[in-house]
Amino acid sequence: MSITDPGTSERFTKAMEESHNQHLKTLGKICDMITELFQAHKQFIKSAQDSCIKKCNDDKMAFDTIETFKKDLEHTSKFLKDKRLAISEVMSEIEQKEMMKEEIIHKIEKLKEEQAKRREVIETQNKTNKKRLKNLQKARYMFQEHLGLEIRAIVGKEITKVSQGEKLQFIFRNINRSDLSSAYIVTMGINAEGVYQVVSSDPALDCLPNLEKRLQETNNLAAFLANIRKEFIALARH
Structure with a gap:
């Protein structure tokens, strides 16, 4: 028909x-919708x-x-509990x-008794200390002539841990053959427990602690001084 009728096309x-x-119009409407x-x-x-x-x-x-509110309530409960406990403790303490x-x-009565006993012990120790110091003074005269020994009393502040009070210096001479006047010194006293205690030696002796221990065990001052002199002599010969 299009072949025979040119207007059909x-x-x-x-x-x-x-x-x-x-x-296209319909599609546009759909797109708009x-x-x-x-x-x-x-x-x-x-x-x-x-x-x-x-809402969140x-x-x-x-x-x-x-x-x-919960925390405030817990704090209040704890505060009241602590107060009740404190009141209970105070009542219990009373x-x-x-x-x-x-x-x-x-x-208190017992402490008074113990204090009185302690005073008695201290008085006894003081008497013992005075007696031992007297023995030290006597030893000065015994050894001074025979060993060329000079003994000096020292009163003043403590030199080491020896209790404050009188101490004695034992000064040995006639030790060093090249210089007989050279002084070799041992300082000693009595501590708070009433025991002989060596403060120092000049020159220093390595065996001094052992000699001190033996003196404390035997209380033989004469033997101690004799041994000290022997050690000084041996030291001077080296």
Whole structure:
């Protein structure tokens, strides 16, 4: 028919264009509808999200308030518990002090007795110390002539751990053959326990602690001085 009628092709083309335009309009309407639906859905989602966020924040504030109330309640409960405990302890302490009154009085009396005994011990030690110091003074005269020994009394502050009081210096001479006047010195006294204690020696003797220990065991001052002299002589010969 298009071959015999030249206008058929134009009508067909025009019909197709109208149909295409109609489809385009319909598609445009659909696109506009989809866009509107998308915007509406987007707005709905945003509104729902904002509502959820607000609800979440409100719930969080509510939970925080509840936690604050719980903590305040716990603090108040603990405070009241501590106060009750403190009151109980004070009452218990008062009762204990009342019960301990007699015991304290007894202890005071006992301390007085112990103090009196301690004074007696100190007085006895002082008497012993004075006696030993007298023996040291006597030893000076015994050894001075025979060993070329000079003994000097020293009164003043303590030199080491020996209790403050009188000490004696034993000064040996005639030790060094090349210089008989050279002095070899041992300083000693009696400590707080009433025991002989060597303070120092000049020149120093390595065996001095052993000699001191032997003196404390035997209380033999003469033997101690004789041994000290022997050690000084041996030291001078080296």
